[in-house]
Amino acid sequence: MRFVSGCLCVALAISPGRLPAQSSSIALTVLPGSLTVMDAVPGAQPSALTDQTARYSVTVASGRMKIAGQLDTPLPSGVTIKIQLAAPSGATSMGSVVLTDTPQDLVRFIPPGQRTGLPVTLILTATVTAGIVSYAASHVVLTLVDDP
Numbered sequence: 001m002r003f004v005s006g007c008l009c010v011a012l013a014i015s016p017g018r019l020p021a022q023s024s025s026i027a028l029t030v031l032p033g034s035l036t037v038m039d040a041v042p043g044a045q046p047s048a049l050t051d052q053t054a055r056y057s058v059t060v061a062s063g064r065m066k067i068a069g070q071l072d073t074p075l076p077s078g079v080t081i082k083i084q085l086a087a088p089s090g091a092t093s094m095g096s097v098v099l100t101d102t103p104q105d106l107v108r109f110i111p112p113g114q115r116t117g118l119p120v121t122l123i124l125t126a127t128v129t130a131g132i133v134s135y136a137a138s139h140v141v142l143t144l145v146d147d148p
Contacts, residue, residue: 076133
């Protein structure tokens, strides 16, 4: 199927969350751009788009922490974004997680230390039921919190 009169466009901007603690922090580096599903092969669902250019860094001063992620606004019906954060040494990635506007664990059991340049994978999918969607931006919010 090809969208003739428009396209399904969803931009995704990523915003890092910061913990107001003394020296524990999370930072995200993203190249400029957006993920946009333009069309599909006739008779098939639109192709998913994958971006692996983003990197994150995390510093844990003491204790054990986790990274939670969520969208600041819901995506249109028929559109899904998944995120996967590579786990630093000693931590556990929750794998590819479908993001919603409710916080979800992405990485758990992060021990003290500083890690940089960790890979982030984003996958945007849309179904033909989404139809033609006007430009919409959703931000991914990452938060570093204590992991009990």
